[in-house]
Amino acid sequence: MIDDTITVFWHDRMLDHEPPAGTYKYPSSPMIADDERHPDRRERVKNIKAMLDHALPEATEYESPERATRDEIERVHDSEYVDWLESFCADGGGRIEDTTTGANEATFDAARMAAGAAMAAARTALDDDGSVPYALCRPSGHHAQPTCADGFCFLNNVAIAAEEALAQGADSVAIVDWDVHHGNGTQEAFYDRDDVLFVSAHADHGSWHPEYHPQEGSLEEVGTGAGEGYTVNVPLPPGTGDRGYDVLFERVVNPIVREYDPDLVLVSAGQDAGAADPNARNLATRDGFLRLGEHVRHLADETADGRLALVQEGGYQQSHLSFATLGVFEGLLDRRVELEQYGTDDPFAWLEEPTELVDSWLDKAVEHHQEYWDLE
Ligand SMILES: [Zn+2]
Numbered sequence: 001m002i003d004d005t006i007t008v009f010w011h012d013r014m015l016d017h018e019p020p021a022g023t024y025k026y027p028s029s030p031m032i033a034d035d036e037r038h039p040d041r042r043e044r045v046k047n048i049k050a051m052l053d054h055a056l057p058e059a060t061e062y063e064s065p066e067r068a069t070r071d072e073i074e075r076v077h078d079s080e081y082v083d084w085l086e087s088f089c090a091d092g093g094g095r096i097e098d099t100t101t102g103a104n105e106a107t108f109d110a111a112r113m114a115a116g117a118a119m120a121a122a123r124t125a126l127d128d129d130g131s132v133p134y135a136l137c138r139p140s141g142h143h144a145q146p147t148c149a150d151g152f153c154f155l156n157n158v159a160i161a162a163e164e165a166l167a168q169g170a171d172s173v174a175i176v177d178w179d180v181h182h183g184n185g186t187q188e189a190f191y192d193r194d195d196v197l198f199v200s201a202h203a204d205h206g207s208w209h210p211e212y213h214p215q216e217g218s219l220e221e222v223g224t225g226a227g228e229g230y231t232v233n234v235p236l237p238p239g240t241g242d243r244g245y246d247v248l249f250e251r252v253v254n255p256i257v258r259e260y261d262p263d264l265v266l267v268s269a270g271q272d273a274g275a276a277d278p279n280a281r282n283l284a285t286r287d288g289f290l291r292l293g294e295h296v297r298h299l300a301d302e303t304a305d306g307r308l309a310l311v312q313e314g315g316y317q318q319s320h321l322s323f324a325t326l327g328v329f330e331g332l333l334d335r336r337v338e339l340e341q342y343g344t345d346d347p348f349a350w351l352e353e354p355t356e357l358v359d360s361w362l363d364k365a366v367e368h369h370q371e372y373w374d375l376e
Pocket residue numbers: 179180181270272313314315
């Protein structure tokens with residue numbers, strides 16, 4: 001069972017990754033006078049650490065991970081791709097063709113550290129020491145597919161962590177992905193398998209590149225062969241907020257994970273469903289993320305003897321990400337931190353969500369996934 005501390009797996013090397021600047025996440029344009037730093041900037045994770053150090057100092061422990069080895073990475077990724085990524089970064093990196101994904105000379109090493117952090121978090125969960133493991137990964141991982149980088153991701157941290165859990169003796173792993181983007185890389189890694197359940201709720205952004213991101217994240221992508229039914233996609237409409245995410249878990253995520261009954265719950269914890277995130281149009285606040293933290297803690301307690309590990313994915317409004325992630329930690333720890341002493345609360349919680357629209361989309365998801373799961 002979980003106690004009242006968080007173990008954050010972190011290494012400063014993950015700050016050294018920096019994608020190329022441009023017009024927001026895109027290449028430079030003559031219409032923009034000064035290039036903007038890429039939205040995957042190091043302040044994202046620095047601010048999460050700063051929030052933890054101020055809001056939950058007595059409840060936070062840091063551990064330094066080991067880099068994932070080549071063999072561990074190749075449980076998920078093809079060796080040709082890993083060769084390419086290593087030499088691309090060794091040559092200085094740059095933008096990958098016409099995508100929004102780019103690297104520098106530190107990216108491969110940082111990505112190995114991030115994957116190692118996710119693996120260490122999974123091992124800690126299996127060891128049942130009571131503390132909640134949180135891998136504060138950068139770069140993120142859930143868009144990285146076995147054969148390519150995508151969506152600011154290079155190595156699929158949560159997939160590599162799931163494989164590590166299976167290698168350590170777990171029989172089944174449930175991955176819950178609440179990042180506002182579809183975890184297409186994770187889906188791809190386990191699409192034909194039933195030993196890893198993948199549940200992703202995300203904005204309905206569809207495919208964003210024919211070569212690097214062909215997956216749609218649609219209801220219809222349910223897995224193949226032995227994996228049929230074990231990929232569960234739930235597209236959400238723009239404006240989905242705290243209430244919508246709560247209903248999503250009550251109606252879809254919780255019953256499916258309970259029915260699957262995994263040995264370990266892994267969470268792709270991207271807080272870019274946050275209101276004001278520049279990479280999405282959803283409206284979750286610190287309070288909503290607190291509920292998400294509660295939901296996954298309870299799910300792990302009910303199904304996996306409390307074995308739970310979280311892996312950082314996206315979140316790009318660099319101030320709000322720390323408030324949203326504080327909400328996650330508060331939910332995990334079943335406590336609420338009084339922030340007034342620091343002069344601010346969630347600074348973006350001021351828009352109402354379109355509840356009828358959200359409910360109608362969730363009705364469609366429930367109806368679709370009833371083919372495989374006992375949903376109401
Ligand atoms: Zn995302």
